[in-house]
Amino acid sequence: MGADSLNFDMHSSDATAAFAARLGPLLRPGDTVLLTGDVGAGKTHLARHLIQSILVVPEDVPSPTFTIVQTYDTRQGPLWHADLYRLTDDTEVEELGLAEAFETAICLVEWPDRLGPLRPQDALSIHLDAGQHDQARVLRLTSTAVWRDRLGAILA
Template sequence: MIVDLPDEAATARLGAALADTLGPGEAVCLSGPLGAGKSTLARAMVRALTTPDEEVPSPTFTLVQFYEGERLNVAHFDLYRLSSPDEAYEIGLDEALEDGAAIIEWPERLAGRLPGDRLDIEISLASGGEARQARIAAHGALKSRVGRGRPFEF
């Protein structure tokens, strides 16, 4: 499924809508070039699961941030600086999925060890301006809840 995102507000609305689909043990894997909007989408998801004014810093240097939500806990991982897939599990990916959901930026660093119940979202830059495009693929349990060839409602 492909979703056009004309501006940052549309990216945030998509993040909030995706957060509503997540359950325990599920992940959202965000890929795309630097500056594509992965952190914007992740921030919107965290805020939808916690509070609208939740401070959501990028975990680029801390690698992971944990948040407690009323409905679902969520962990936000930035794997850009990892050199081995094992490192993601050393910093708590398994535990995050046991306790709630995970948002994973740079999932390609997991080299084939992605969670089975996940959304893969590849964000690409559109030509000119701040427009983006998100390509969404659902796997495992999320496959029956997201997409099914219909446009995403947000």
């Protein structure tokens, strides 16, 4: 199945936050968003604003760097926010219960290269790159056909 790629220029952290808040309401359990890019690219920033756009009860969204996984109740169902940076092999991924969460929750995953074979086929990938200035980022969305209609709502 072919994958589509689209680039979005974000000129500030607020622009990325606004983008995230448009994406959040489009997600539902069974959806996985893979966030890639260097340390400091804005993966957690994007995830935080996405989560806050759909939380049932407002709360802080810390980086899961140390806890590995944080879970939330959202208006669209359960959400897992994972940062796999510190994992070294995919048995650890299985122990976290991520394989089940990919079926039953919305999953946002930083450092998804650690997933190995558990990486969901139909995930939406968002890669964050440095832009033309300190506060600029380029988001590259790569997705399969299942996302096409829903992402249309963001592009409109």
